[in-house]
Amino acid sequence: MKEAAGEANLTVVAIILIAVIAAVVTPIINNAMQTTSDRSDCLNRGCNWDTSSNSCDC
Numbered sequence: 001m002k003e004a005a006g007e008a009n010l011t012v013v014a015i016i017l018i019a020v021i022a023a024v025v026t027p028i029i030n031n032a033m034q035t036t037s038d039r040s041d042c043l044n045r046g047c048n049w050d051t052s053s054n055s056c057d058c
Helices: 001-044
Strands: 048-050 054-057
Touching: 001 048, 001 054
Parallel strands: none
Antiparallel strands: 048 054
16 A cells, blocks of 8 residues: 555656646747747848847848
8 A cells, every 4th residue: 555655646746747847848938939930020021130139120
């Protein structure tokens, strides 16, 4: 019975760690995707993308 309880605790810890990692990584990925989309839109309009300020210079 102790082995089953230990495995259950390990499973809970693994699930919590996965949730924490997902919570940290999701905003980073979303920000990168938004910046890439903004940059593509800017360049498609024929403007210049300013990498220092992450903004479009038209």
